[in-house]
Amino acid sequence: MGSGDFITNDIRKLRFERGEMTQAELAAKTGVTRQTINAIEQGKYSPSLEVAFGIAAALGVPLEQVFHYRKDGA
Amino acid sequence: MSYREKSVWIALLLDLAIYGYYAWSLYEVVQAGQTETYEYFDRLIVLVVILVIATIILESIVAGASPKESTAPADERERLIALKATNVAYTITVIGALTAAGFIADNTFNRVPLFYIANGLFLAVVFAEIVRNTIQIVRFRRGA
Numbered sequence: 090m091g092s093g094d095f096i097t098n099d100i101r102k103l104r105f106e107r108g109e110m111t112q113a114e115l116a117a118k119t120g121v122t123r124q125t126i127n128a129i130e131q132g133k134y135s136p137s138l139e140v141a142f143g144i145a146a147a148l149g150v151p152l153e154q155v156f157h158y159r160k161d162g163a
Numbered sequence: 164m165s166y167r168e169k170s171v172w173i174a175l176l177l178d179l180a181i182y183g184y185y186a187w188s189l190y191e192v193v194q195a196g197q198t199e200t201y202e203y204f205d206r207l208i209v210l211v212v213i214l215v216i217a218t219i220i221l222e223s224i225v226a227g228a229s230p231k232e233s234t235a236p237a238d239e240r241e242r243l244i245a246l247k248a249t250n251v252a253y254t255i256t257v258i259g260a261l262t263a264a265g266f267i268a269d270n271t272f273n274r275v276p277l278f279y280i281a282n283g284l285f286l287a288v289v290f291a292e293i294v295r296n297t298i299q300i301v302r303f304r305r306g307a
Contacts, residue, residue, distance in 0.1 A: 120238070122167075122232070122241065124306075125238050128307050133305065133306030140239060
């Protein structure tokens with residue numbers, strides 16, 4: 090792994106379940122830019138563990154509810 | 164578009180404009196056969212001063228439009244994008260420096276005028292900077 094191709098996430102769904110939290114609001118709570126949240130949400134960038142845990146904390150759910158690892162071909 | 168992407172755009176466009184003009188003036192000097200007498204260093208100093216002043220003005224405008232972002236440190240994705248672009252630029256700079264060193268060490272210094280070695284080395288550095296900024300913009304646009 091390395092490209093992040095097999096990591097998916099439910100950030101968008103979780104944001105909308107939390108009062109339609111905007112990307113900018115999540116970015117502010119996580120300490121990254123809105124563009125970085127957008128890139129993570131679209132699967133274009135895999136965040137570090139620190140940011141991943143930060144996103145989960147900001148959304149109020151455990152990490153495994155936000156990010157999902159899928160093995161190649163699985 | 165994020166503050167850092169705007170900053171990179173400013174750097175890229177100013178590099179292309181200022182150093183593009185410098186490269187064009189060098190081309191005219193070479194065409195005219197005036198490489199021995201042309202005061203390229205003086206011209207370069209003036210252009211670098213213009214570049215610095217223009218950068219300060221444009222950066223101030225962009226920073227004023229997004230004061231929070233401009234004072235915040237780069238996040239991990241922005242740092243990664245800068246790092247990857249810098250790796251490529253470093254390689255280009257090293258190739259340029261080694262090529263210039265090769266000309267000097269090979270004792271061809273007298274056959275290849277200082278005008279070409281100095282400007283060749285300088286333009287390699289400028290080219291590396293343009294590549295660095297271009298890679299950053301492409302990665303910012305693509306998301307990572």
